[in-house]
Amino acid sequence: LRGSTRSADFVVTGSWGQKAAQEAAREGAVHIAWDGKEHNYSRLPSDSQVRRSANAAYIHITSNETIQGVQFAADPDFGDVPLVCDSSSDFLSRPVEISRYGLIYACAQKNAGIAGVTVCVIRKDLLERVPQGLPTMLDFAQMAKYDSIYNTPPVFAIYVLQLVLRWLKNDIGGLANMAQLNQQKSKLLYEALDGRFYRGHANVDCRSQMNVTFRLPSEELEKDFVKQAEQRNLFELRGHRSVGGIRASIYNAMPIEGVQSLRTFMDEFRQARA
Amino acid sequence: LRGSTRSADFVVTGSWGQKAAQEAAREGAVHIAWDGKEHNYSRLPSDSQVRRSANAAYIHITSNETIQGVQFAADPDFGDVPLVCDSSSDFLSRPVEISRYGLIYACAQKNAGIAGVTVCVIRKDLLERVPQGLPTMLDFAQMAKYDSIYNTPPVFAIYVLQLVLRWLKNDIGGLANMAQLNQQKSKLLYEALDGRFYRGHANVDCRSQMNVTFRLPSEELEKDFVKQAEQRNLFELRGHRSVGGIRASIYNAMPIEGVQSLRTFMDEFRQARA
Numbered sequence: 001l002r003g004s005t006r007s008a009d010f011v012v013t014g015s016w017g018q019k020a021a022q023e024a025a026r027e028g029a030v031h032i033a034w035d036g037k038e039h040n041y042s043r044l045p046s047d048s049q050v051r052r053s054a055n056a057a058y059i060h061i062t063s064n065e066t067i068q069g070v071q072f073a074a075d076p077d078f079g080d081v082p083l084v085c086d087s088s089s090d091f092l093s094r095p096v097e098i099s100r101y102g103l104i105y106a107c108a109q110k111n112a113g114i115a116g117v118t119v120c121v122i123r124k125d126l127l128e129r130v131p132q133g134l135p136t137m138l139d140f141a142q143m144a145k146y147d148s149i150y151n152t153p154p155v156f157a158i159y160v161l162q163l164v165l166r167w168l169k170n171d172i173g174g175l176a177n178m179a180q181l182n183q184q185k186s187k188l189l190y191e192a193l194d195g196r197f198y199r200g201h202a203n204v205d206c207r208s209q210m211n212v213t214f215r216l217p218s219e220e221l222e223k224d225f226v227k228q229a230e231q232r233n234l235f236e237l238r239g240h241r242s243v244g245g246i247r248a249s250i251y252n253a254m255p256i257e258g259v260q261s262l263r264t265f266m267d268e269f270r271q272a273r274a
Numbered sequence: 275l276r277g278s279t280r281s282a283d284f285v286v287t288g289s290w291g292q293k294a295a296q297e298a299a300r301e302g303a304v305h306i307a308w309d310g311k312e313h314n315y316s317r318l319p320s321d322s323q324v325r326r327s328a329n330a331a332y333i334h335i336t337s338n339e340t341i342q343g344v345q346f347a348a349d350p351d352f353g354d355v356p357l358v359c360d361s362s363s364d365f366l367s368r369p370v371e372i373s374r375y376g377l378i379y380a381c382a383q384k385n386a387g388i389a390g391v392t393v394c395v396i397r398k399d400l401l402e403r404v405p406q407g408l409p410t411m412l413d414f415a416q417m418a419k420y421d422s423i424y425n426t427p428p429v430f431a432i433y434v435l436q437l438v439l440r441w442l443k444n445d446i447g448g449l450a451n452m453a454q455l456n457q458q459k460s461k462l463l464y465e466a467l468d469g470r471f472y473r474g475h476a477n478v479d480c481r482s483q484m485n486v487t488f489r490l491p492s493e494e495l496e497k498d499f500v501k502q503a504e505q506r507n508l509f510e511l512r513g514h515r516s517v518g519g520i521r522a523s524i525y526n527a528m529p530i531e532g533v534q535s536l537r538t539f540m541d542e543f544r545q546a547r548a
Contacts, residue, residue: 094385109426116390116428133300138409152383154390156430 001084001103001129001140002028006057009033009081011050013072014065015242020086024060033059033078033195039168041068047077057129058082058102064090066110067240069207069213069247075100082126087188089120090210092168093252094179102126103140108157110210111252113164117157168252178252182209185250185259192266197273215245222246225269234262275358275377275403275414276302280331283307283355285324287346288339289516290317294360298334307333315342319478321351331403332356332376338364340384341514343487343521344480349374356400364484365393367444367526368453374399377414382431385526386483387438390493391431442526447462452526456483459524459533466540471547489519498518506537 002008004248007029010021015038024030031053034045052059059078064071066089075097082102091106098104103122109115122140130141142150172178186209193200193214201213216222222245226238239245250259276282281303284295287310298304305327308319326333328361333352338345340363349371356376365380372378377396383389396414404415416424446452460483467474467488475487490496496519498513513519524533 023410026409107426114428114430115426116431135300135409135412138411152381152389154388154428154431156388157390157428234529 001082001126002057003129003131004028006055007031007053009053009056009059011045011059011061011076012036013044013062013070014068015082016065016067016086016088017062020060020062031056036070040201041070042201042206044070044072049078050078052078052081055212056081058084058151060084062086062180064093064208064210066208066249067213067243067247068201069208069211070202071208071210078091088118088252090208092164092175092178093182093210095175108161111164113160114157115232116154117139117161119161153274181256182250182252185209185254185256186212187246188256188259188263189250189266192263193263194270197270198266201243210249210251212248212250213239213243213245221242221273228269229262229265232265233259234265237262275356275400276331277403277405278302280329281305281327283327283333285319285325285329285333285335285350286310287318287336287344288342288510289514290341290360290362291334291336292336294336295460305330310344314475315339315344315476316480318344318346318480324350324352326352326355330355332358334360336360338367338484340482340485340523341487341517342475343482343485344476345482345484347479356397362392363525364482365437366449366452367456367484370451382435385438386432387434390428391435391547394437454530455530456524456526459483459528459530460486460532461538463522463524463531463540466537468544471544472540475517484523484525486522487513487517487519488526493518495547502543503536503539505538508532508537511536519521 008024010017010033011034012018012021012032019034021030033052034050036043059081060253061072061076061083063085071090077100083100084103085101087104087106089110092111103120103126105118105120106112107118112119120140127141127144132137136142136150168178189212190200190207192198196219199215201215202208202209216225225246229237237246238247239247248262282298283305284291285308286292286295286306295304295306295355307326308324310317333355335346335350335357337359347400351374357374358377359375361378363384366385377394379392379394380386380394385448386393401415401418404413410416410424442449442452443479463486464474464481466472471491473489475489476482490499499520503511511520511522513521522536
């Protein structure tokens with residue numbers, strides 16, 4: 001989508017944004033329009049803090065960063081440049097203002113189904129930018145032209161996606177309801193972060209509803225926390241190895257009961273050490 | 275694997291070989307070392323008929339062509355140039371002399387599992403040829419370096435592949451047994467091709483054990499054949515739209531009983547018109 005004369009602008013808010021910018025730099029000019037590295041990726045920019053390059057073909061964001069646990073609270077608005085969004089980890093977790101986006105892409109394995117399929121929603125006019133001669137598997141225009149079946153598609157993964165979409169529509173009642181549930185779930189955990197015993201990684205206004213990241217007073221206590229949690233059937237709470245600490249991933253499929261169990265454990269674990 | 279100064283040689287024996295050569299030509303020099311087009315892709319070359327270019331980085335073959343129904347009977351030997359093989363449609367259908375190959379790649383959805391995963395077996399020394407800066411998803415060296423989990427892999431498709439491999443090993447008794455079964459299955463159908471009523475597409479010595487392709491005396495009869503077959507629960511017998519006729523795909527998962535049913539129907543259909 002960048003073409004040969006323009007730059008791809010990146011708003012880097014965490015590990016996935018970094019990787020996306022690195023990958024894009026293999027093929028052409030990249031401009032970092034904002035980078036949260038100096039804040040240890042604990043916060044997001046306001047729309048006005050993002051510095052577009054003069055010839056930006058698009059601006060890329062990662063709507064939710066799973067490792068740092070920061071998430072754009074609302075669809076950003078950087079003016080009249082197409083917004084490209086890696087929405088892999090919060091796709092279908094809430095409604096989006098789709099008209100703001102030029103391209104949304106999301107691998108399915110967080111909220112939408114199983115690993116092995118990526119959903120892409122692209123504005124038709126952007127397809128005209130795709131240059132001739134790309135490897136077909138990287139060519140959005142070919143994929144669109146052949147209705148996504150130029151190659152044999154991952155049929156089972158698409159079928160599971162269909163089941164998830166039906167569940168969202170019929171059982172949950174749509175994305176607005178899903179968003180409300182996700183707010184309730186994340187609130188249960190964020191309420192427990194008191195800043196002394198449990199210290200949240202993300203700034204309060206940048207907190208992710210998908211990945212709740214926090215530290216304990218010591219790494220010793222963090223190890224203890226993970227171990228005791230497992231004894232209560234609360235698994236996968238260790239933070240990503242690149243940042244440490246604790247991470248509770250509470251995607252759509254995690255029921256509120258699971259989050260409540262974790263909250264209860266968090267309270268008890270703290271009280272036992274008060 | 276080609277590098278910037280060498281050519282990729284292609285032995286084109288059908289539709290998939292054509293597509294592979296077209297795709298490779300997007301990125302560099304391609305030399306067609308043999309093309310079966312003038313024979314309507316009904317036969318394969320002998321090893322000596324293949325004309326390598328002087329600076330071939332590799333020679334690419336398609337071991338089985340699903341649409342035309344031609345298959346290399348044995349692992350070819352084109353001398354000391356790495357053999358790259360799209361084995362998508364006959365992988366795991368028979369033993370291969372693996373030392374002949376530089377790279378075998380095979381999407382799973384014919385004999386190995388469900389769509390959405392591709393198995394690649396590559397000689398380690400060829401990984402050193404991979405240039406810096408390729409898109410990571412097209413970079414064999416990166417995939418090998420990260421044990422195929424640089425990205426989240428298609429877990430379910432890999433799990434199904436594991437089940438199929440266990441079935442092949444424990445229930446079938448290995449690839450030699452599988453090959454014998456596939457020979458029996460294809461023989462049942464090829465025996466019925468008398469050259470007058472049922473005319474096989476592939477030359478006798480190039481016949482595929484996976485896809486049995488043939489014509490009837492008229493397109494009218496072919497339509498009738500497909501329709502009556504469906505009344506006997508024999509489905510998907512229409513040939514690929516690009517070549518017409520009849521195609522019986524009898525991959526590993528098709529039991530011999532299914533092939534016997536088709537054979538019985540073929541005999542009866544012919545006898546009713548004798």
